[in-house]
């Protein structure tokens with residue numbers, strides 16, 4: 001595995017592989033790797049000849065009061081993990097390499113970003129859309145892999161690719177969880193033992209909703225009540241708990257035949273998100 005720092009080096013490496021007809025897969029990340037990241041690397045490895053993982057804690061997607069400075073960073077550990085997962089290139093640029101003096105372009109996806117994390121974190125998806133578009137321009141991948149854990153992010157990135165005619169397939173991969181159900185996240189390290197135990201309520205809320213759909217009701221009110229009860233029992237007040245169309249994030253009042261149930265909540269020092277696709281069968 002090569003660790004590269006500049007866009008020019010990545011471009012040259014990818015061009016060399018392309019000359020040998022390589023198919024190229026990209027996994028954008030902010031590092032602090034866990035099994036969720038590794039699952040994306042494996043999915044990319046399975047389908048491509050050259051796998052590029054970017055490791056960049058993107059400042060423009062953090063709000064002024066958010067955890068940019070505290071965000072966990074351990075490049076040496078991440079490099080070992082990526083190498084073991086069969087990654088070919090780890091692109092770990094500096095902030096100045098990605099945002100040189102005078103940088104002044106932002107990509108804004110309207111509509112999709114007005115709700116959920118877009119509403120809770122103003123500017124967040126502008127930062128995501130802009131950095132991902134830059135990564136697509138630098139790497140030129142055939143496909144890019146994202147976790148369904150950030151369901152809204154997958155939709156936003158897919159919209160950017162479509163709207164800007166970027167020839168990249170945006171692949172959403174399943175949420176990887178801890179044995180007790182907590183969705184893996186680099187931010188889980190912020191949880192102390194008591195909050196770590198409470199945090200499992202997010203997944204329980206999603207499972208309670210799945211049970212309602214399987215047994216009794218497809219109505220948003222009933223589903224959201226069941227989910228809210230699990231959160232309340234753990235003393236968790238959600239930032240949002242929404243039932244929405246998995247395609248365009250418009251609010252729905254029924255699972256017909258699918259719906260995205262998404263939750264965000266502050267648990268102790270961590271802001272956590274999770275979601276599931278509900279389906280009638």
Ligand code: AMP
Nearest residue numbers: 029030031036146147149150175176184
């Ligand atoms: P991050 O480094 O947190 O920006 O995440 C990089 C990529 O990994 C994003 O596409 C995330 O959606 C994905 N990811 C993060 N956590 C998980 C998880 N628990 N399961 C699957 N994918 C994940």
